[in-house]
Amino acid sequence: xxxxxxxxxxxxxxxxxxxxxxxxxxxxxxxxxxxxxxxxxxxxxxxxxxxxxxxxxxxxxxxxxxxxxxxxxxxxxxxxxxxxxxxxxxxxxxxxxxxxxxxxxxxxxxxxxxxxxxxxxxxxxxxxxxxxxxxxxxxxxxxxxxxxxxxxxxxxxxxxxxxxxxxxxxxxxxxxxxxxxxxxxxxxxxxxxxxxxxxxxxxxxxxxxxxxxxxxxxxxxxxxxxxxxxxxxxxxxxxxxxxxxxxxxxxxxxxxxxxxxxxxxxxxxxxxxxxxxxxxxxxxxxxxxxxxxxxxxxxxxxxxxxxxxxxxxxxxxxxxxxxxxxxxxxxxxxxxxxxxxxxxxxxxxxxxxxxxxxxxxxxxxxxxxxxxxxxxxxxxxxxxxxxxxxxxxxxxxxxxxxxxxxxxxxxxxxxxxxxxxxxxxxxxxxxxxxxxxxxxxxxxxxxxxxxxxxxxxxxxxxxxxxxxxxxxxxxxxxxxxxxxxxxxxxxxxxxxxxxxxxxxxxxxxxxxxxxxxxxxxxxxxxxxxxxxxxxxxxxxxxxxxxxxxxxxxxxxxxxxxxxxxxxxxxxxxxxxxxxxxxxxxxxxxxxxxxxxxxxxxxxxxxxxxxxxxxxxxxxxxxxxxxxxxxxxxxxxxxxxxxxxxxxxxxxxxxxxxxxxxxxxxxxxxxxxxxxxxxxxxxxxxxxxxxxxxxxxxxxxxxxxxxxxxxxxxxxxxxxxxxxxxxxxxxxxxxxxxxxxxxxxxxxxxxxxxxxxxxxxxxxxxxxxxxxxxxxxxxxxxxxxxxxxxxxxxxxxxxxxxxxxxxxxx
Numbered sequence: 001x002x003x004x005x006x007x008x009x010x011x012x013x014x015x016x017x018x019x020x021x022x023x024x025x026x027x028x029x030x031x032x033x034x035x036x037x038x039x040x041x042x043x044x045x046x047x048x049x050x051x052x053x054x055x056x057x058x059x060x061x062x063x064x065x066x067x068x069x070x071x072x073x074x075x076x077x078x079x080x081x082x083x084x085x086x087x088x089x090x091x092x093x094x095x096x097x098x099x100x101x102x103x104x105x106x107x108x109x110x111x112x113x114x115x116x117x118x119x120x121x122x123x124x125x126x127x128x129x130x131x132x133x134x135x136x137x138x139x140x141x142x143x144x145x146x147x148x149x150x151x152x153x154x155x156x157x158x159x160x161x162x163x164x165x166x167x168x169x170x171x172x173x174x175x176x177x178x179x180x181x182x183x184x185x186x187x188x189x190x191x192x193x194x195x196x197x198x199x200x201x202x203x204x205x206x207x208x209x210x211x212x213x214x215x216x217x218x219x220x221x222x223x224x225x226x227x228x229x230x231x232x233x234x235x236x237x238x239x240x241x242x243x244x245x246x247x248x249x250x251x252x253x254x255x256x257x258x259x260x261x262x263x264x265x266x267x268x269x270x271x272x273x274x275x276x277x278x279x280x281x282x283x284x285x286x287x288x289x290x291x292x293x294x295x296x297x298x299x300x301x302x303x304x305x306x307x308x309x310x311x312x313x314x315x316x317x318x319x320x321x322x323x324x325x326x327x328x329x330x331x332x333x334x335x336x337x338x339x340x341x342x343x344x345x346x347x348x349x350x351x352x353x354x355x356x357x358x359x360x361x362x363x364x365x366x367x368x369x370x371x372x373x374x375x376x377x378x379x380x381x382x383x384x385x386x387x388x389x390x391x392x393x394x395x396x397x398x399x400x401x402x403x404x405x406x407x408x409x410x411x412x413x414x415x416x417x418x419x420x421x422x423x424x425x426x427x428x429x430x431x432x433x434x435x436x437x438x439x440x441x442x443x444x445x446x447x448x449x450x451x452x453x454x455x456x457x458x459x460x461x462x463x464x465x466x467x468x469x470x471x472x473x474x475x476x477x478x479x480x481x482x483x484x485x486x487x488x489x490x491x492x493x494x495x496x497x498x499x500x501x502x503x504x505x506x507x508x509x510x511x512x513x514x515x516x517x518x519x520x521x522x523x524x525x526x527x528x529x530x531x532x533x534x535x536x537x538x539x540x541x542x543x544x545x546x547x548x549x550x551x552x553x554x555x556x557x558x559x560x561x562x563x564x565x566x567x568x569x570x571x572x573x574x575x576x577x578x579x580x581x582x583x584x585x586x587x588x589x590x591x592x593x594x595x596x597x598x599x600x601x602x603x604x605x606x607x608x609x610x611x612x613x614x615x616x617x618x619x620x621x622x623x624x625x626x627x628x629x630x631x632x633x634x635x636x637x638x639x640x641x642x643x644x645x646x647x648x649x650x651x652x653x654x655x656x657x658x659x660x661x662x663x664x665x666x667x668x669x670x671x672x673x674x675x676x677x678x679x680x681x682x683x684x685x686x687x688x689x690x691x692x693x694x695x696x697x698x699x700x701x702x703x704x705x706x707x708x709x710x711x712x713x714x715x716x717x718x719x720x721x722x723x724x725x726x727x728x729x730x731x732x733x734x735x736x737x738x739x740x741x742x743x744x745x746x747x748x749x750x751x752x753x754x755x756x757x758x759x760x761x762x763x764x765x766x767x768x769x770x771x772x773x774x775x776x777x778x779x780x781x782x783x784x785x786x787x788x789x790x791x792x793x794x795x796x797x798x799x800x801x802x803x804x805x806x807x808x809x
Contacts, residue, residue, distance in 0.1 A: 029761030029769030046114025064151030075240030098418025100443030272339035275509035291337030349482035559780025614667035685716025754782035
């Protein structure tokens with residue numbers, strides 16, 4: 001059990017606070033902040049974020065600003081350099097104005113003042129520091145308001161990784177075809193189809209004039225992936241010396257910084273669900289809104305739930321702890337939520353450099369000079385390192401290939417004013433109508449998002465919000481030459497993005513699928529790469545039924561584990577078995593288990609275990625083996641787009657005959673080897689599990705932190721990446737992507753709303769709220785999201801009083 005640390009005093013002076021305020025923490029770990037003004041509420045929000053998540057937000061700041069090396073040594077130098085490439089370096093006045101939020105700088109300043117006030121409290125009493133600082137012999141830093149907005153590299157934008165992957169697929173396919181003509185394009189077709197995202201709307205991919213895909217090597221994305229990678233800790237990296245710094249410049253397939261990774265990093269697919277239901281489809285007659293954003297699992301959770309109350313403000317829900325405001329929640333009148341709208345917000349530009357001076361790159365018929373920024377990075381235990389950062393008209397240079405005279409630059413909306421992720425959510429804190437919401441979202445930049453809305457007047461809406469580039473000469477699906485012919489020419493008008501208010505269907509729903517309506521929106525080139533429609537199809541099927549929706553049905557849909565891949569594949573088994581005649585014992589057992597199964601990936605269900613082992617470890621690899629015998633191309637197309645593979649099974653009888661039963665037999669044999677002969681005991685949960693890993697657990701820091709365990713799990717969980725309850729997992733069964741935060745808002749009866757934030761609200765291992773949501777989350781259950789003053793007061797377990805400091809005379 002954790003050793004207790006000293007508790008905060010019941011009353012704390014807070015410099016800069018205008019009037020007394022309080023934090024009331026309820027039994028679920030939610031802080032309810034009550035202040036006399038909005039400014040004070042945001043200051044207390046910052047103070048509370050530091051109180052509960054100081055280690056997390058301090059690492060977030062140091063990673064984003066490129067300051068890890070000062071605390072952790074040369075093993076972090078490459079990551080620091082990469083992060084600095086993507087800092088916002090434009091005009092700060094334009095930056096503050098671009099969000100369309102009056103008084104934004106004052107809000108962010110109040111928030112960072114609150115963080116700094118808590119840091120000052122820990123300086124006066126170090127026993128209040130989170131134990132991670134002691135375990136690493138580091139200290140938290142003070143924040144400037146600009147830190148919040150200048151850091152871009154933790155946002156989600158796309159599609160740089162798939163541009164590079166697609167180019168490399170083209171290179172390999174052309175080499176196999178033996179020439180660069182039409183035959184090569186035919187050879188590349190299946191490989192491109194099997195890339196990670198299907199292309200929609202239908203579109204012919206053309207190689208941009210002047211692009212040689214041979215230029216796109218395997219290390220082009222190293223710096224970009226480093227800039228966006230989480231911070232990892234292991235003994236070897238922490239002990240690295242300056243001459244070993246470059247060893248820590250690669251990212252593996254799980255998105256973690258490693259010293260010697262193998263193969264091409266695999267981009268992680270992230271997604272989310274949300275929906276809003278009109279009152280005539282609910283049991284209560286009131287609208288309902290549900291949200292479960294899917295991101296990489298972490299400890300502590302990416303999201304943090306808080307409640308801010310001040311005159312004219314009463315908002316509750318989830319945001320990210322290092323940002324002021326609430327992005328997903330409600331304000332007592334309207335509820336709101338978001339998912340990723342997978343539009344294309346970045347491109348890789350391939351610049352020809354001069355043979356005489358590599359800092360010159362081709363622009364039209366002339367040469368332009370790169371901007372070179374020299375920065376000094378402090379290094380713990382060693383002299384400071386001096387690094388040069390290069391920038392073209394497109395953006396930062398992430399890779400230079402001297403022998404081929406190529407420099408690779410990233411054009412991204414990150415570089416534009418107003419692109420700090422989620423910060424524009426401050427603009428909709430007071431919304432009272434869909435029109436208010438749309439007006440607030442006109443300044444939204446990143447990430448590109450589907451917003452859903454529901455209010456007590458009975459209105460619901462879906463509104464897409466994003467800063468999306470206009471590409472007059474390209475489609476964004478492949479890298480382009482950087483000579484000026486493929487430059488962006490501005491951004492699409494937010495009014496041109498899709499939206500729907502009070503649709504006749506009585507609901508709106510999104511799940512990262514291709515949801516561009518027929519008409520001009522499909523012709524504007526917002527993007528062509530979407531997640532497969534499995535979750536969206538299932539959600540719409542449930543919501544369009546005659547059953548009245550309520551909080552319980554919404555929670556059940558968030559935890560729905562029906563699998564479309566299982567349904568589509570298993571329907572071919574009777575015909576396959578009939579055609580095969582006599583089958584071996586393992587095939588017969590597999591057929592018996594899967595026949596009559598409801599295709600739900602529930603725990604303690606032998607069929608669920610057999611199907612996922614079969615699909616992921618045997619059938620999918622067999623389908624890819626049929627696509628190509630070339631080992632390099634085979635690696636590039638793995639794991640293969642599931643929608644394309646399922647279509648292939650549906651449409652190709654020879655493929656079914658060759659692949660279904662032989663691979664099913666092999667899957668059953670693997671299950672027998674791994675889990676024994678008692679098939680009744682076969683359980684999907686014995687493989688598929690949640691596990692929340694503390695960043696320092698790999699260096700055995702638990703003892704130094706005063707606890708016997710830092711990690712939470714394993715927690716058996718149903719579903720898969722293809723179910724509404726998105727529980728995407730790595731080969732060993734451990735979950736990597738999904739919803740750690742879920743919310744269902746009962747619009748108008750706010751105390752009936754529910755949520756969960758796994759593994760817990762607090763980042764402090766000594767806190768009772770460090771892991772108290774983990775079991776609830778694993779069961780796909782929810783907890784009360786209390787809102788009224790009466791309900792909050794009845795559930796309060798801790799009250800922290802904050803008072804202004806006396807004014808100097």
